[in-house]
Amino acid sequence: SQLAEENSWALSVHEGESVTVNCSYKTSITALQWYRQKSGKGPAQLILIRSNEREKRNGRLRATLDTSSQSSSLSITATRCEDTAVYFCATDASSGSWQLIFGSGTQLTVMP
């Protein structure tokens, strides 16, 4: 079973709008990472948020982590067409493990 899972398979927004991708996980974690994968490329890390952090920002990106509900969100403000990609959350398989478990991803399409 998936240890990490995004809550939507696909989202569409228009350029300039904000969007949030959600993720839930099932085990205790050391950290949760958000990755973005554009077509034909490998995943690129966007944000790493540790279990003792509640929020992390990276430019137009903001990640939150709620360990009590075992959930995380990634918000993108002022979206651009180049934000179109599949967004994955990933957690360590067990606390402190180097093994990452990825969710199935959310396809985000930003339309002009």
Add this chain to the structure above:
Amino acid sequence: GALVYQYPRRTICKSGTSMRMECQAVGFQATSVAWYRQSPQKTFELIALSTVNSAIKYEQNFTQEKFPISHPNLSFSSMTVLNAYLEDRGLYLCGGGQGNYEQYFGPGTRLTVL
């Protein structure tokens, strides 16, 4: 910055043949290397995790006999897909880590099996 290169980027092989793919870490020491397969419409399946000075750990449904991996130093790893069949097609990703669960991914090797 930390970069991971993978080659070849694309490869086509006949059913029943084998192919080797390579992974090069630049700008950091890849203490751990994880190989994943991303099949069409699926998320990442972890094949194995290789950590320096430890045995390579294969996940369920993946074996050393089918996917032998070499991790001879902190900047290089290779994996071979032996006797490839249709179900082995997909994007094979190499993720290099420094032992703090952050992984840097290469662009992947896309395997097509005819």
